[in-house]
Amino acid sequence: MNLVKINELMIGEGKPKIAVPIVGKTIADIIQEAETLQSLPCDLVEWRLDLFDEVENYQLVADVSHRLHALLPGKPLLLTFRTLQEGGGRAFEAAAYYELYRQIIENGKADMLDLELFMADGQGAQIIKEAKAKGICIIMSNHDFEQTPSQTDICHRLLLMAEKQADICKIAVMPQSPADVLTLLAATNEVRQKTDRPIVTMSMGQLGLVSRIFGEIFGSAITFGAAEQSSAPGQLPVGRLVELLETASWQG
Numbered sequence: 001m002n003l004v005k006i007n008e009l010m011i012g013e014g015k016p017k018i019a020v021p022i023v024g025k026t027i028a029d030i031i032q033e034a035e036t037l038q039s040l041p042c043d044l045v046e047w048r049l050d051l052f053d054e055v056e057n058y059q060l061v062a063d064v065s066h067r068l069h070a071l072l073p074g075k076p077l078l079l080t081f082r083t084l085q086e087g088g089g090r091a092f093e094a095a096a097y098y099e100l101y102r103q104i105i106e107n108g109k110a111d112m113l114d115l116e117l118f119m120a121d122g123q124g125a126q127i128i129k130e131a132k133a134k135g136i137c138i139i140m141s142n143h144d145f146e147q148t149p150s151q152t153d154i155c156h157r158l159l160l161m162a163e164k165q166a167d168i169c170k171i172a173v174m175p176q177s178p179a180d181v182l183t184l185l186a187a188t189n190e191v192r193q194k195t196d197r198p199i200v201t202m203s204m205g206q207l208g209l210v211s212r213i214f215g216e217i218f219g220s221a222i223t224f225g226a227a228e229q230s231s232a233p234g235q236l237p238v239g240r241l242v243e244l245l246e247t248a249s250w251q252g
Protein backbone atom coordinates (compact mmCIF):
# COMPACT_ATOMS: atom_id res chain seq x y z
CA MET A 1 0.00 0.00 0.00
CA ASN A 2 1.24 3.44 -0.96
CA LEU A 3 0.44 5.11 2.35
CA VAL A 4 0.14 8.86 2.32
CA LYS A 5 2.17 10.46 5.08
CA ILE A 6 1.66 14.08 5.97
CA ASN A 7 3.83 15.02 8.91
CA GLU A 8 2.73 12.55 11.58
CA LEU A 9 -0.49 11.53 9.87
CA MET A 10 -0.54 8.18 8.04
CA ILE A 11 -3.45 7.82 5.65
CA GLY A 12 -4.29 4.33 4.42
CA GLU A 13 -3.75 2.24 7.53
CA GLY A 14 -5.65 1.66 10.76
CA LYS A 15 -8.79 3.57 11.56
CA PRO A 16 -10.14 6.02 8.97
CA LYS A 17 -8.77 9.50 9.56
CA ILE A 18 -11.30 12.15 10.45
CA ALA A 19 -11.62 15.21 8.22
CA VAL A 20 -13.72 18.19 9.25
CA PRO A 21 -14.75 20.85 6.74
CA ILE A 22 -14.59 24.61 7.24
CA VAL A 23 -17.68 25.98 5.51
CA GLY A 24 -17.75 29.70 6.43
CA LYS A 25 -18.65 32.39 3.91
CA THR A 26 -16.59 35.20 5.41
CA ILE A 27 -13.03 35.40 6.62
CA ALA A 28 -14.24 36.06 10.17
CA ASP A 29 -16.38 32.90 10.13
CA ILE A 30 -13.61 30.83 8.57
CA ILE A 31 -11.04 31.91 11.15
CA GLN A 32 -13.50 31.32 13.96
CA GLU A 33 -14.22 27.80 12.68
CA ALA A 34 -10.50 27.09 12.51
CA GLU A 35 -10.11 28.21 16.12
CA THR A 36 -12.89 25.85 17.16
CA LEU A 37 -11.26 23.00 15.23
CA GLN A 38 -7.98 23.42 17.10
CA SER A 39 -9.38 21.56 20.07
CA LEU A 40 -11.58 19.07 18.21
CA PRO A 41 -10.41 15.47 17.82
CA CYS A 42 -10.00 15.52 14.04
CA ASP A 43 -6.99 14.46 11.98
CA LEU A 44 -7.25 16.88 9.08
CA VAL A 45 -9.19 19.95 8.05
CA GLU A 46 -10.83 20.68 4.72
CA TRP A 47 -11.41 24.28 3.67
CA ARG A 48 -14.33 24.39 1.22
CA LEU A 49 -13.33 27.22 -1.08
CA ASP A 50 -16.53 27.14 -3.11
CA LEU A 51 -18.43 28.33 -0.01
CA PHE A 52 -16.14 31.33 0.58
CA ASP A 53 -17.71 34.61 -0.63
CA GLU A 54 -14.42 36.03 -1.84
CA VAL A 55 -13.01 32.97 -3.58
CA GLU A 56 -12.55 34.95 -6.79
CA ASN A 57 -9.82 36.92 -5.06
CA TYR A 58 -7.12 34.29 -5.47
CA GLN A 59 -4.44 36.20 -3.60
CA LEU A 60 -6.78 36.53 -0.63
CA VAL A 61 -7.46 32.78 -0.75
CA ALA A 62 -3.72 32.14 -0.71
CA ASP A 63 -3.29 34.51 2.26
CA VAL A 64 -6.12 32.92 4.23
CA SER A 65 -4.69 29.46 3.55
CA HIS A 66 -1.47 30.57 5.28
CA ARG A 67 -3.47 31.81 8.27
CA LEU A 68 -5.43 28.57 8.51
CA HIS A 69 -2.31 26.48 8.24
CA ALA A 70 -0.70 28.43 11.05
CA LEU A 71 -3.83 28.16 13.20
CA LEU A 72 -4.03 24.40 12.80
CA PRO A 73 -0.65 22.90 13.67
CA GLY A 74 -0.68 19.12 13.50
CA LYS A 75 -3.82 19.06 11.35
CA PRO A 76 -3.00 18.83 7.64
CA LEU A 77 -4.97 21.27 5.50
CA LEU A 78 -6.95 20.09 2.47
CA LEU A 79 -8.18 22.77 0.06
CA THR A 80 -11.23 21.93 -2.02
CA PHE A 81 -13.18 23.82 -4.63
CA ARG A 82 -16.29 21.71 -5.18
CA THR A 83 -17.87 22.53 -8.55
CA LEU A 84 -21.58 23.11 -8.92
CA GLN A 85 -21.93 19.98 -11.09
CA GLU A 86 -20.64 17.89 -8.18
CA GLY A 87 -22.71 19.43 -5.39
CA GLY A 88 -20.61 22.53 -4.71
CA GLY A 89 -21.62 26.02 -3.71
CA ARG A 90 -20.98 28.13 -6.80
CA ALA A 91 -20.57 28.12 -10.55
CA PHE A 92 -17.00 28.57 -11.69
CA GLU A 93 -15.54 28.43 -15.20
CA ALA A 94 -12.94 25.71 -15.70
CA ALA A 95 -10.33 28.40 -16.37
CA ALA A 96 -11.07 30.02 -12.99
CA TYR A 97 -10.87 26.65 -11.23
CA TYR A 98 -7.41 25.99 -12.65
CA GLU A 99 -6.21 29.53 -11.98
CA LEU A 100 -7.38 29.33 -8.37
CA TYR A 101 -5.53 26.06 -7.89
CA ARG A 102 -2.42 27.40 -9.59
CA GLN A 103 -2.35 30.41 -7.25
CA ILE A 104 -2.79 28.17 -4.23
CA ILE A 105 0.11 26.01 -5.32
CA GLU A 106 2.33 29.02 -6.01
CA ASN A 107 1.42 31.39 -3.20
CA GLY A 108 -0.76 29.54 -0.72
CA LYS A 109 -0.25 26.88 1.91
CA ALA A 110 -1.90 23.49 1.55
CA ASP A 111 -0.95 19.94 2.40
CA MET A 112 -3.56 18.45 0.11
CA LEU A 113 -5.60 19.59 -2.86
CA ASP A 114 -8.92 18.10 -3.98
CA LEU A 115 -9.02 17.82 -7.77
CA GLU A 116 -12.21 16.51 -9.35
CA LEU A 117 -11.73 13.57 -11.68
CA PHE A 118 -13.51 15.35 -14.53
CA MET A 119 -11.09 18.28 -14.19
CA ALA A 120 -7.99 16.11 -14.15
CA ASP A 121 -7.09 16.22 -17.85
CA GLY A 122 -5.40 19.01 -19.81
CA GLN A 123 -4.61 21.81 -17.38
CA GLY A 124 -5.58 19.47 -14.55
CA ALA A 125 -2.65 17.19 -15.39
CA GLN A 126 -0.35 20.20 -15.14
CA ILE A 127 -1.87 21.14 -11.77
CA ILE A 128 -1.13 17.62 -10.51
CA LYS A 129 2.52 17.96 -11.56
CA GLU A 130 2.91 21.40 -10.02
CA ALA A 131 1.23 20.36 -6.77
CA LYS A 132 3.38 17.27 -6.42
CA ALA A 133 6.54 19.25 -7.12
CA LYS A 134 5.62 21.32 -4.07
CA GLY A 135 4.90 18.26 -1.94
CA ILE A 136 1.12 18.77 -2.04
CA CYS A 137 -0.87 15.55 -2.03
CA ILE A 138 -3.65 15.16 -4.61
CA ILE A 139 -6.99 13.76 -3.52
CA MET A 140 -8.91 13.12 -6.70
CA SER A 141 -12.65 13.09 -6.28
CA ASN A 142 -16.00 12.39 -7.86
CA HIS A 143 -19.51 13.01 -6.50
CA ASP A 144 -23.00 11.98 -7.40
CA PHE A 145 -25.59 13.67 -5.20
CA GLU A 146 -28.49 12.03 -7.05
CA GLN A 147 -27.77 8.35 -7.24
CA THR A 148 -25.33 5.48 -6.83
CA PRO A 149 -23.62 4.38 -10.05
CA SER A 150 -23.11 0.67 -10.66
CA GLN A 151 -20.31 -1.18 -8.88
CA THR A 152 -18.46 -1.41 -12.18
CA ASP A 153 -18.71 2.35 -12.69
CA ILE A 154 -17.60 3.23 -9.19
CA CYS A 155 -14.61 0.89 -9.49
CA HIS A 156 -13.77 2.28 -12.92
CA ARG A 157 -13.79 5.88 -11.67
CA LEU A 158 -11.63 5.14 -8.64
CA LEU A 159 -9.11 3.17 -10.68
CA LEU A 160 -9.03 5.92 -13.30
CA MET A 161 -8.05 8.35 -10.56
CA ALA A 162 -5.13 6.11 -9.62
CA GLU A 163 -4.10 6.05 -13.30
CA LYS A 164 -4.20 9.83 -13.38
CA GLN A 165 -1.70 9.94 -10.52
CA ALA A 166 -4.04 10.71 -7.63
CA ASP A 167 -2.38 10.04 -4.28
CA ILE A 168 -5.80 9.32 -2.79
CA CYS A 169 -8.93 8.34 -4.77
CA LYS A 170 -12.30 9.50 -3.41
CA ILE A 171 -15.93 9.05 -4.39
CA ALA A 172 -19.14 10.17 -2.66
CA VAL A 173 -22.48 8.90 -3.95
CA MET A 174 -26.13 9.12 -2.91
CA PRO A 175 -28.01 5.91 -2.11
CA GLN A 176 -31.69 5.47 -2.96
CA SER A 177 -31.94 2.07 -1.28
CA PRO A 178 -30.02 -0.22 1.08
CA ALA A 179 -28.83 -2.09 -2.02
CA ASP A 180 -27.10 1.09 -3.20
CA VAL A 181 -25.17 1.27 0.07
CA LEU A 182 -24.04 -2.33 -0.47
CA THR A 183 -22.96 -1.41 -4.00
CA LEU A 184 -20.72 1.35 -2.67
CA LEU A 185 -19.25 -0.90 0.01
CA ALA A 186 -18.65 -3.74 -2.44
CA ALA A 187 -16.94 -1.37 -4.87
CA THR A 188 -14.73 -0.07 -2.04
CA ASN A 189 -13.72 -3.59 -1.07
CA GLU A 190 -13.04 -4.47 -4.72
CA VAL A 191 -10.93 -1.42 -5.52
CA ARG A 192 -8.74 -1.69 -2.47
CA GLN A 193 -7.56 -5.04 -3.81
CA LYS A 194 -6.77 -3.54 -7.21
CA THR A 195 -4.83 -0.42 -6.32
CA ASP A 196 -2.03 0.51 -3.99
CA ARG A 197 -3.52 4.00 -3.33
CA PRO A 198 -5.61 4.79 -0.31
CA ILE A 199 -9.25 5.19 -1.29
CA VAL A 200 -12.01 7.19 0.33
CA THR A 201 -15.65 6.36 -0.28
CA MET A 202 -18.94 7.38 1.19
CA SER A 203 -22.58 6.68 0.67
CA MET A 204 -24.25 9.93 1.71
CA GLY A 205 -27.35 10.65 3.78
CA GLN A 206 -28.79 8.72 6.71
CA LEU A 207 -29.06 5.58 4.63
CA GLY A 208 -25.34 5.54 3.94
CA LEU A 209 -24.16 6.10 7.50
CA VAL A 210 -22.53 2.68 7.75
CA SER A 211 -20.02 3.76 5.10
CA ARG A 212 -18.86 6.69 7.25
CA ILE A 213 -18.24 4.46 10.28
CA PHE A 214 -16.95 1.13 8.98
CA GLY A 215 -14.28 2.36 6.56
CA GLU A 216 -11.60 0.33 8.31
CA ILE A 217 -13.43 -2.87 7.44
CA PHE A 218 -14.44 -2.08 3.87
CA GLY A 219 -11.37 -0.06 2.90
CA SER A 220 -12.08 3.66 3.16
CA ALA A 221 -9.21 5.70 4.57
CA ILE A 222 -10.84 9.03 5.49
CA THR A 223 -14.26 9.88 6.88
CA PHE A 224 -15.79 13.36 7.04
CA GLY A 225 -17.44 14.60 10.24
CA ALA A 226 -19.01 17.95 11.06
CA ALA A 227 -18.04 20.60 13.58
CA GLU A 228 -21.10 22.83 13.73
CA GLN A 229 -22.24 22.68 10.13
CA SER A 230 -21.85 19.76 7.76
CA SER A 231 -20.72 20.03 4.14
CA ALA A 232 -22.68 17.00 2.90
CA PRO A 233 -25.67 14.93 4.03
CA GLY A 234 -24.96 12.21 6.55
CA GLN A 235 -21.90 13.67 8.26
CA LEU A 236 -21.95 12.97 12.00
CA PRO A 237 -20.78 15.42 14.65
CA VAL A 238 -17.08 14.76 15.06
CA GLY A 239 -17.30 13.71 18.74
CA ARG A 240 -19.82 10.97 17.91
CA LEU A 241 -17.73 9.90 14.97
CA VAL A 242 -14.65 9.42 17.16
CA GLU A 243 -16.60 7.14 19.49
CA LEU A 244 -18.18 5.15 16.69
CA LEU A 245 -14.86 4.66 14.89
CA GLU A 246 -13.42 3.36 18.12
CA THR A 247 -16.30 0.91 18.51
CA ALA A 248 -16.09 -0.14 14.87
CA SER A 249 -12.32 -0.59 14.91
CA TRP A 250 -11.39 -3.99 13.62
CA GLN A 251 -7.69 -4.40 14.23
CA GLY A 252 -7.48 -2.25 17.32
Ligand SMILES: O=C1C[C@@](O)(C(=O)O)C[C@@H](O)[C@@H]1O
Nearest residue numbers: 021080172202204224231232
Ligand atom coordinates in the same frame (compact mmCIF):
# COMPACT_ATOMS: atom_id res chain seq x y z
O1 LIG B 1 -15.72 15.01 -1.00
C1 LIG B 1 -16.08 15.26 0.12
C2 LIG B 1 -16.90 14.33 0.87
C3 LIG B 1 -18.20 14.95 1.28
O2 LIG B 1 -18.99 15.16 0.15
C4 LIG B 1 -18.97 13.98 2.20
O3 LIG B 1 -19.90 13.36 1.72
O4 LIG B 1 -18.61 13.87 3.38
C5 LIG B 1 -17.92 16.26 2.00
C6 LIG B 1 -17.09 17.22 1.17
O5 LIG B 1 -16.80 18.40 1.93
C7 LIG B 1 -15.81 16.58 0.74
O6 LIG B 1 -15.12 17.41 -0.15
